Amino acid sequence: MTRPEEFIEGQFIVKVIASQIRKGNVVEVDDQLYAVLKAESFFPGKGTPTTQIDMRRLSDGVKTSQRYKTTEQVERAFIETKDHNYLYQDGESYAFMNMENYEQVTVPADVIGDQAVYLQENMTTQISLYNGVPVGIELPTRVTLEVTETEPVTKGQTASSSYKPAVLSNGLRVNVPPHIGVGTRIVVLTEDNSYVERAKD
Incomplete structure (x- = not known):
């Protein structure tokens, strides 16, 4: 009798194009399963667009990178x-x-x-x-954190003038508008560490 997971592996492998692969997906390469750690697509002005996939083999944790044409088919496992x-x-x-x-x-x-x-x-x-x-x-797309270090607020600066560096309560460094001071709670995008707005709570 086949074990249920073997049955699942056989049934739920789907082909997708490389540019659709995302961090956290599982792909099958040469009969081995890999967890995707990072996937990045490159679109040069000339030449073929490619997708670079950094991944870790599930069986032994070995890390590897593969580069595909963005439209090339990759086998993705159902998770x-x-x-x-x-x-x-x-x-x-x-x-x-x-x-x-x-x-x-x-x-x-x-x-x-x-x-x-x-x-x-x-x-x-x-x-x-x-x-x-x-x-x-x-993770949630947005988190609320407190500013613990930044330059003082300067009167007369408009919100649109250049951003300044700040350190948040989790140690992260981000750029914030000039009107944001120490102790202010702000909303940050987890995907790229960017400032969204002052927290409303």
């Missing part, structure tokens, strides 16, 4: 995504709780990557699991 609450950091990994069955899941640091700086206790995240193994994580 399930579930809501998990962030609990705490434990060395090189992070503990989350499945909100349906209260089981704990440990996610390695390289699956979370640079986004780890945004993790806050009880934050709801979406974790992608492949046969129970965490392969990707999606």
